[in-house]
Amino acid sequence: MDPQVFFDSELEQLLLRVQDYQQRGWRFVNLCGSSVEGQVELLYSFAQGKQLENLRLLVSNEQSVPSLSAIFVNSFFFENETHDLFGVNFKGLAPNFGGRFYPTSVPTPMNPASAQAQARLQEVEALAQVPSPSSPEQQERQDG
């Protein structure tokens, strides 16, 4: 069974803690976003041999999270994914797919409280209030 080690972290400390992992020879394993009451919980996992540790931090939709791609190149995959599915903005992300990593039919499907999802919801509501133009056949039936 893998060790279940979870640490809470602040956003400001994230890069320092990740650099520390990298300097001690740990590797980046995963970034997992979770929607928690209008915010997003980010879980970063690191491993060295049998050891496995997880850093947990909570970010709001307005905050920008520093990208790990300058420290661990492979993080770009997970950060682009988290951006597209949760609406989290990453600062310094390279390569940055600008929201086109996962083409989704609705914005940030895993985080309905994100700014993008709310803006889309308002658009849909506004469209629903506009009466739809009736077809010539329908118009004829109404007149007749």
Add this chain to the structure above:
Amino acid sequence: MAKHTVIPFGPQHPVLPEPLHLDLVLEDERVVEAIPQVGFIHRGLEKLVEKRDFQTFVNITERICGICSFGHSLGYSQTIENLMGVEVPPRAEVLRVIWHELSRVHSHLLWLGLLADAFGFENLFMQCWRLRERILDIFERTTGGRVILSACNVGGVNQDITNEDLRGIVHILEGLVDEYNELVNTFLTDSSVANRLRGVGYLSKDQARDFCTVGPFARASGIAEDIRSYGYGGYGLLSAFEPVVAEEGDGYARCKVRALEVLQSIQIIKELVEKIPDGELSVRVKGSPVAGSVAVSRLEQPRGECFYYAKGNGSKYLSRFRIRTPTAQNVAGMVHTLQGCDFADVPLNILTIDPCISCTER
């Protein structure tokens, strides 16, 4: 300065069994940059966990991928067992490992066949897939399914394999080894294979470590890391386990690692069949994961380390389930190996990483 040309590669390509797209920036015939694009088959299966009972969600995890199906059901079950503190019966642990190792054998044989097909060795391709059929026959005999096994559940396994049938499986595998050794000999000594694979997609040990690569991709660059060596589940019964490692770091080394891992998996099955204890197959899991409880788990899938995370909310539904697949971890390394390679080597280079996009997008 030479003219740059952008060639779109995939998502449909004869050599790619999975939909991966790459924008290849070429300078003459040499790739100078490769930009990956996924998202063609994203199904949102992780989101579905919010609407399915955690005990039955194992059936969905099996359907993430047709090749790693048993591995995903095992990884999911392990994670929920960690989350709820469930102790799995020893016989079930061993049966899980036997099915998992058979899955590795069939996955590697499938890959070896695809590789042979990619470099134009049709006969070798057919021989690999002919042997793979025997593994699928074992699956069918022991579980009733050839692709989706439905053998694993949270708390244990659904079916037993009698000790007599286990000895029968060992007998089949021993017969397979004799024929398989001839194929390994061709893969590792034939000059036409070596000419196509040697030096293709080189990744040094330091680069493999920097890109955090996993599985045979990393082991072919000299990184001796394999989650099975940590002795989780039934692997703890093995007298010894040494990861198969190669130092060359190229396509040939990746082929060598996978070819030898098939033999290693058969050895593991033989040893575990001798040591399998009698006893229960499953324990009943009562209740639901506690609100706020979290657990992680790792598993060595045929393509490398797979990471699982689950979060409970006090109900029978999980609030989050996450799978990080080996391909997601290896994409950065794969893109690096493409830089500087010949355009003609691109398909083969991608294939040596054995990308599984179904798993990666879920």
